Amino acid sequence: MESAIPEHLRTTRTRHRRIPDDYAPPYPSFVARHKPGVARVVMAYFGVQARDASSKAAGEALAWITTCFESDAGPTHWDRARYIDEAGFSNIVTVAYWDDRAKFDGWFPTARDGWTGDRRALDGVGTFIEVLYPSVEGYETLFSSLGRPEGIAVLADGMSGEVQEHAYWGGMRDRIPLSQTSELAPAGAARAIRDGARIRVIPHDNLCLIRSGQDWVDTEASERNMYLGDVEPVLREGMDFLRDEGRSIGCYANRYMTVTAPDGRPIEKSYGMSWWKSLAALERWAESHPTHVRIFGAAMKYLSTLGPAAKLRLYHEVTVARTDEAFFEYFDCHPQTGMLNAVQRADTA
Structure with missing residues (x-):
């Protein structure tokens, strides 16, 4: 089991992870690994x-x-x-x-x-x-499976083995190297x-961006119908809430995107990308807001039903950036x- 933070970016922690050292996540996930010489993306x-x-x-x-x-x-x-x-x-x-x-x-x-x-x-x-x-200390990635990187991970040198910091509230923060010593709180206006x-x-300091994607290209008919019928409508409801009412909880803007080919044809992929006042505001929505609780519940029911046979691929990248x-x-x-x-x-x- 690897740490999501690569060895060359680890430092003495002044802010501790939310998990004990012997924590074992219930399913595997992976992160992108850049060459150590990459300092900024x-x-x-x-x-x-x-x-x-x-x-x-x-x-x-x-x-x-x-x-x-x-x-x-x-x-x-x-x-x-x-x-x-x-x-x-x-x-x-x-x-x-x-x-x-x-x-x-x-x-x-x-x-x-x-x-x-x-x-x-x-x-x-x-x-x-x-x-x-x-800087590479200011963002993190997470993938549910290997084999088809998305976003910034396409530029990575490769993917990690199974990482420890996931499948719990707070894992997103724990995967960002700067969180070892910084609260990552917003500052200024x-x-x-x-x-x-x-x-x-x-922007103010420590603005947060998330790109969180779904890829159902490899799913067969029954799984595709389950995703599009049971999970995607709940996901869309949450994305629409952030688009229309997100300012009330610290989300400046949300876009629920349909990925397209260069010629404009839709692909069986989507992602939400949103700008947040802070990582903490994003965490609060993820952990406790009814719209995300429903997304999480629908996704867990889907994944528990299919188990390792699930072909749906999930990923995200989360960045906290200075002005x-x-x-x-x-x-x-x-x-x-x-x-x-x-x-x-x-x-x-």
């Missing part, structure tokens, strides 16, 4: 917002950012997904990953300039960029700077988009 979300996702303008925007990704300094991995937000707009989000901050820094100015910056020529759609570039149709959001590890910019987006929910007003540049 980049998670960059490029969004297109439109009333009609199939519009010519939306298609041109997606083609433009795809071309940017194909440049020499482009991301090592990217994927695309879509959802309908609380204002009824279609949003298509392409998330790109790097494990070389310098490479990203060289690539980003041109992409940003054309997406939300002064050289933007994408008429008829809103666009936004949401980027975190945490988010603010915004307006420049015409463009708004830049400067200087984030970039948020929105151009011609409605005021409930993403981290715009974290600010009450936008100061003029």
